[in-house]
Amino acid sequence: MVDVDELIVPRHPEDxxxxxxxxxxxxxPDAAFYAGRHVLYNIPPNTTAVNKTSLEVLYKLYRxxxxxxxxxxxxxxxxxxxxxxxxxxxxxxxxxxxxxKRCVMTLDVGGNHHYRKPPLxxxxxxxxxxxxxxxxADLLKRRVNHVEKNVAKQRRQ
Numbered sequence: 240m241v242d243v244d245e246l247i248v249p250r251h252p253e254d255x256x257x258x259x260x261x262x263x264x265x266x267x268p269d270a271a272f273y274a275g276r277h278v279l280y281n282i283p284p285n286t287t288a289v290n291k292t293s294l295e296v297l298y299k300l301y302r303x304x305x306x307x308x309x310x311x312x313x314x315x316x317x318x319x320x321x322x323x324x325x326x327x328x329x330x331x332x333x334x335x336x337x338x339x340k341r342c343v344m345t346l347d348v349g350g351n352h353h354y355r356k357p358p359l360x361x362x363x364x365x366x367x368x369x370x371x372x373x374x375x376a377d378l379l380k381r382r383v384n385h386v387e388k389n390v391a392k393q394r395r396q
Contacts, residue, residue: 247315275314280352306350
């Protein structure tokens with residue numbers, strides 16, 4: 240489920256979890272899958288900023304203005320018992336009963352937060368500050384610190 244440079248991020252300021260994001264989506268609660276449209280993050284071109292966090296998701300806070308149409312590079316959360324066909328990283332072909340049993344979230348609810356190093360052909364040179372991941376900063380730093388301590392402890396044993 241985890242792709243190290245892509246993740247579905249709850250984008251509403253009050254939502255912290257995928258469950259809250261899905262509830263806010265306004266979609267059928269029995270949806271086969273919930274998809275986040277693809278948005279690309281980076282630092283603005285020609286920027287010399289230094290990453291003081293060592294966490295890319297908290298450093299690359301500029302979103303390209305282009306928001307991809309579903310299903311291009313979308314990520315999704317699915318009930319595997321309700322979908323058919325190949326489930327690949329970015330696309331589900333259809334739901335078993337009815338393709339209307341899907342939810343493509345609006346960008347204000349959830350999105351596929353993707354960061355990459357240039358060069359990329361993305362169709363736009365416009366980058367806008369979008370620090371939505373900052374609301375997770377304390378939690379992410381605590382959890383990464385916890386993992387680093389456990390890895391160090393395991394190495395000593």
